[in-house]
Amino acid sequence: MSRMETSRTLSAFPKIISVDDHTVEPPDVWRDRLPKKYQDTGPRIVRAPLKEMTFLGGKFAPVMGGPGDDGPLGDWWVYEDLHRPLTRLDTAVGYSRDEIKLEVITYEQMRPGSYDVPRRLADMDVNHVQSALCFPTFPRFCGQTFTEAKDRELGLLGVRAYNDWMVEEWCGPDAHGRLIPLTLVPLWDARLAAAEVRRNAARGVRAVAFSEIPPHLGLPSVHTDDWDPFLAACDETGTVIAMHIGSSSRMPSTSADAPPAVGSTITFANCCFSMVDWLMSGKFERFPNLRVMYAEGQIGWIPYILERADVVWEENRGWGGVADKVHRPPSELFAGHVFGCFFDDAFGLRNLDAIGIGNVLYETDYPHSDSTWPKSREVGEAQMGHLEAEVVERIVRGNAIELLGLTDDGLWAGPGGAR
Incomplete structure (x- = not known):
């Protein structure tokens, strides 16, 4: 491709709607x-000072x-007995790969766009990003911090x-x-979770964080009926269930x-296990408007699992325990209910036909160490140039607009949103 062709292609690359960025909560x-x-x-x-820190075996x-x-x-x-430091892995943008280490930091040592709205918008501008959905940091990806707390009243207030x-x-x-x-929702009580979904849906929210494998948190699996009040609320309000790796x-x-x-x-492995859980659970047939998405799970693994x-x-299915609840091939259920999210997956994009154009979303992972910031546009063009x-x-914006109920311009129109 000539330099002129490259320039013309890049100038036409759509403004990105990232479905997986992160916020570092202000104090x-x-x-x-x-x-x-x-x-x-x-x-x-x-x-406070750090005495010691390890990160082994996950x-x-x-x-x-x-x-x-x-x-x-x-x-x-x-928080209660929890001591959780801010680390360079929470917010690594602006540092070279070789400088990114597992170390404690202060707010002064992170890029202000991590926690400050005007600075975040400026960093989005640099990165050709129009809009972004952000997962939490201190609460962890689906509010596990509050789920593990001793005081349930305080935990609910925290959520x-x-x-x-x-x-x-x-x-x-x-x-x-x-x-x-x-x-977030209080994961320890599905009815309280349903109420929180409806409270936020009433003010325009269309996405809620959830765990990819709830039993790892000591919670019921999606094969039980325990989650039905929560799932019904998501189904009725059009609220997307967003599951991040590590949730x-x-x-x-x-x-x-x-x-x-x-x-x-x-890292994709939990998403893989989770997706099979959902496809074999019968929940998509019981709740036909339910939609789930897997943040940072990438997409290249999806075709084989569907096959x-x-x-x-x-x-x-006769002896596999699903004949009475899964009445269509899992790949058909996937097409109508599941969305894979990626930021760097050339293999997945070469196999897009086996995944589905309408089931793929783009992300930049700002401000984490894996983030493609400030080159998300260039990375996207390099991987999608054949499409x-x-x-x-x-992929870059249309699917997200439809899934998250955004305006035609790709903006959130809830209270305080697009004018």
Whole structure:
């Protein structure tokens, strides 16, 4: 391709709607929203030294030091007995790959776009991104932090406080409709979860975070009826269930001493297991408007799993426990209900016909270490250069507009959104 052709192609690349970015919550999210009696137990930031930290076998284990202890200073979220530091892996954009290490940091040591709305929009402009859906940091990808807490009353208040901040501030007027809300639910109670889905849907929210494998959190599986109140609420309100890799608090790994590189290579595995769960659960037939998406799971693995699931359903459903609840081939259910998300998957794009043009969404993963920022446009063009312009348009923004109920211009139109 000539330099002139490359320039012309890049200038025509659609403005990106990223369905997987992240926010680092400012220090005052819970401090400003919880009752006074919870000021000393609710989530708050403390600056303290790090004593030690390991990340092996998919398990992250930091130890916070006290006054007089040596060690690098970092900002820590403290909540009940939890001490969780901000780390360079939470917000790595602006640093070279070789500089990105597992280390504690302060807010002053991160790119301001990680937590500040105007700075985020500026960084989106640099990256050819129009709109972005953001997953949490301190609550973890689907609110596991509150699910694991001892005080359920405080946990519910924490979930609601986060959602209020997400809708009213992060996606508020200063965002001009460019930040798309993703809310949490109290995972320990499906009826409370359903109520929270409906509360947020009433103010224009169309996406909720959920765990890819709930039993890893000590919760029921999707094969039970326990989640039905929550699923019914999502079905009725058109709320998409968004599952991020790691939203079961257990990243794939092979052994307790496997280095992080092993888990990083096979991060898609939980998404794979989860998708088979959903396809064989019968939930898509019971809740026909239900939609699920897998953030950061990539897409290249999907064709084989669909092929295998169809074979199992066709040949083994009689003894496989699904004949009475899964009445169509899993690949047909996938086409109507499941969306794969990617930011760097040339193999998947070469096999797009086996996945489905309408089942693929684009992401940039800002501000994580895997992020393609500030080159998401160039990365997308390099991988999608063989596709027709209409196909690229659907992948980069059209599918997200339809799935998330955005305006034709790709903006969120809820309270404080697009004007």
